[in-house]
Amino acid sequence: GQQLNQSPQSMFIQEGEDVSMNCTSSSIFNTWLWYKQDPGEGPVLLIALYKAGELTSNGRLTAQFGITRKDSFLNISASIPSDVGIYFCAGQLAGSARQLTFGSGTQLTVLP
Amino acid sequence: GAVVSQHPSRVICKSGTSVKIECRSLDFQATTMFWYRQFPKQSLMLMATSNEGSKATYEQGVEKDKFLINHASLTLSTLTVTSAHPEDSSFYICSARESLNTEAFFGQGTRLTVV
Numbered sequence: 001g002q003q004l005n006q007s008p009q010s011m012f013i014q015e016g017e018d019v020s021m022n023c024t025s026s027s028i029f030n031t032w033l034w035y036k037q038d039p040g041e042g043p044v045l046l047i048a049l050y051k052a053g054e055l056t057s058n059g060r061l062t063a064q065f066g067i068t069r070k071d072s073f074l075n076i077s078a079s080i081p082s083d084v085g086i087y088f089c090a091g092q093l094a095g096s097a098r099q100l101t102f103g104s105g106t107q108l109t110v111l112p
Numbered sequence: 113g114a115v116v117s118q119h120p121s122r123v124i125c126k127s128g129t130s131v132k133i134e135c136r137s138l139d140f141q142a143t144t145m146f147w148y149r150q151f152p153k154q155s156l157m158l159m160a161t162s163n164e165g166s167k168a169t170y171e172q173g174v175e176k177d178k179f180l181i182n183h184a185s186l187t188l189s190t191l192t193v194t195s196a197h198p199e200d201s202s203f204y205i206c207s208a209r210e211s212l213n214t215e216a217f218f219g220q221g222t223r224l225t226v227v
Binding site (some may be wrong): 041071099107 | 205212216220223
């Protein structure tokens with residue numbers, strides 16, 4: 001099946017720093033989504049991208065849908081302690097089911 | 113965003129028994145619900161897709177007789193883990209969407225421990 005390569009696997013940053021993570025695939029996706037998952041909880045949608053080249057912000061978060069439709073990145077600016085968690089990218093293919101394929105996740109730790 | 117409620121949040125059961133997990137869409141009608149499984153420090157793996165009123169579509173390698181899915185109404189889907197074994201212990205998460213053109217929202221997850 002389709003696979004999403006997400007990197008980095010984990011990050012340790014100081015509070016106030018910016019962070020960037022990305023996902024790449026060999027497949028073309030129609031939609032890219034970024035989620036955050038806290039321990040013991042389900043994923044929460046952060047940003048949804050629907051068009052190649054689209055750049056979308058949600059507060060301190062910015063994500064872009066790559067021109068080739070095979071990649072996406074997520075930037076978090078001025079990180080704060082509550083940004084800690086696992087961030088997942090997810091791609092959605094065209095088709096009747098439009099299931100999500102998830103990346104492997106990026107574990108973010110923000111040090112005070 | 114829309115609210116998807118999953119119950120129970122945690123369950124411990126004995127090996128050989130069956131466990132039912134419920135997934136409800138609270139403020140919208142979900143034509144499609146998805147069930148995922150997540151092992152510690154790993155990503156979400158899709159188990160099955162269910163559309164209201166029809167049989168679920170299972171992903172390759174997922175035993176349909178072991179993981180029974182029922183999507184009997186537009187607001188409720190259930191996953192029953194039958195004859196559970198310790199290797200079934202995992203975090204199970206559902207998601208629901210109203211239509212093909214809307215986002216899917218996730219439940220809080222269910223931590224299943226089989227002892």
